Amino acid sequence: MSGLLLGGIGFAATIAMIFLEIPVAVALGLTGIVGAAMIIGFDGAVAIGATTVWGSLTNYTLTMLPLFVMMGNLAARSGLSTKLYQSMAVLLGHRRGGLALATIGASAGFGMISGSSLATTATMGRIAMPEMQEAGYSRALSAGSVAAGGTLGILIPPSTVLVIYAFIAEQSIRSLLLATAGPIVLAVSLYCLAIWVPMWMGWSSAPQRARAGASERRGAFKELLPPLGIFGLIMGGLYSGVFTANETAAIGAAVVLAYGLLTRRLSRDGLMSAIMDTALTCGALYLVLIGANLFNFFLALSGLPFSLTDMFSGILDQPLLVILLMLLIYLVLGTLMDSLAMLLLTVPLFVPVAQAAGIDLVWFGIFAVTVVEMGLITPPVGMNLFVLKTVSPEVKLTELWTGVAPFVVADLVRVAIIIAIPAIVIWLPYHAT
Secondary structure (H helix, E strand, O other): OHHHHHHHHHHHHHHHHHOOOOOOHHHHHHHHHHHHHHHHHHHHHHHHHHHHHHHEEEEEEHHHHHHHHOOOOHHHHHOOHHHHHHHHHHHHHOOOOHHHHHHHHHHHHHHHHHHHHHHHHHHHHHHEEEEEHOOOOOOOHOOOOOHHHHHOOOOOOHHHHHHHHHHHOOOOOHHHHHHHHHHHHHHHHHHHHHHHHHHHOOOOOOOOOOOOHHHHHHHHHHHHHHHHHHHHHHHHHHHHHOOHHHHHHHHHHHHHHHHHHHHOOOHHHHHHHHHHHHHOOOOOHHHHHHHHHHHHHHHHOOOHHHHHHHHHHHHOOOOHHHHHHHHHHHHHHHOOHHHHHHHHHHHHHHHHHHOOOOOHHHHHHHHHHHHHHHOOOOOOOOOHHHHHHHHOOOHHHHHHHHHHHHHHHHHHHHHHHHOOOHHHHHHHHHHHO
């Protein structure tokens, strides 16, 4: 059996295992080690496997991963995440559509802490959906803002998915984190329009509420200062060059720990729980990375990435066409699997093609993450829609599809703008000190 055919069979088998809900780490690692053994023999595959495990566990780039995860867990145990929606609802709830706007903002903040689109959607579905329903918001608007808001966290530093992309694609994590600034502003702005335009057109209802008192607004603003300060510290340190990405992770975790202890919001049990959750999460992430490295090595041995580049050779002088084809593939995959699985499967194949087409890999990382997340809310079977349907079973699928439609349009506009004006992504990374 030729290496190319074996690579194709291995790739298909991995997708099949993921669809059968076999853990991603197991699917990737099993395909990688078995496929490599069939090409270079069992002894060679075992030797490469041992080297891969050691290299993944000792890689300097990945030292920030446990620190970023710890920062998120400490923030959750210190109450930083639980106050986000309530504070934003107080500050914005009196405006028409204010609770939906608060959902978008709180989802972005919670996603920054949790690092998971599905977890953010589930959590905000339990918190925001009942309040919007009680306030008289249409179920379509409520569901759409929750499902779409869940996709924002993956772009906001610290982003574990971007750290993993940087590791696989061998790119600077600092550059990738800085590159998120423009797309984040663009995404939030377009999502606000996706809320306002249907209201202006009379397609959704969002009654106004009485404005909160001055003291309540001041209290809500104070609750927002810590997470905003932490985000400002991360981006400010990265932009100024005062901190490296690894130092930023360490300082961020230390600041959140100090906040929790000084405000007495972080108990001893909470600290131990955060440490245990960090260990479990990082153990799972490192297993995924080890599996991804084994899978990547197998693909390289099979020659599949190089064959894919040859298949694209006729259009490599047309980067826009290459990007559009990748966009289509990501949209299809986004309806079937989660964002991390998609990136781990496609990055080893797409990065060589992007390089051959002259596409900047920092830009491509932001593009890929953005498109992957868009697939999670694309009807009829976006993963975020299923999660929200599970949390709020009273919401009909037709209401979900209607609710996310303006946000899908907003995402398409965002991707089009990023493609048309790549400087939105790459200007800051290449001009920061």
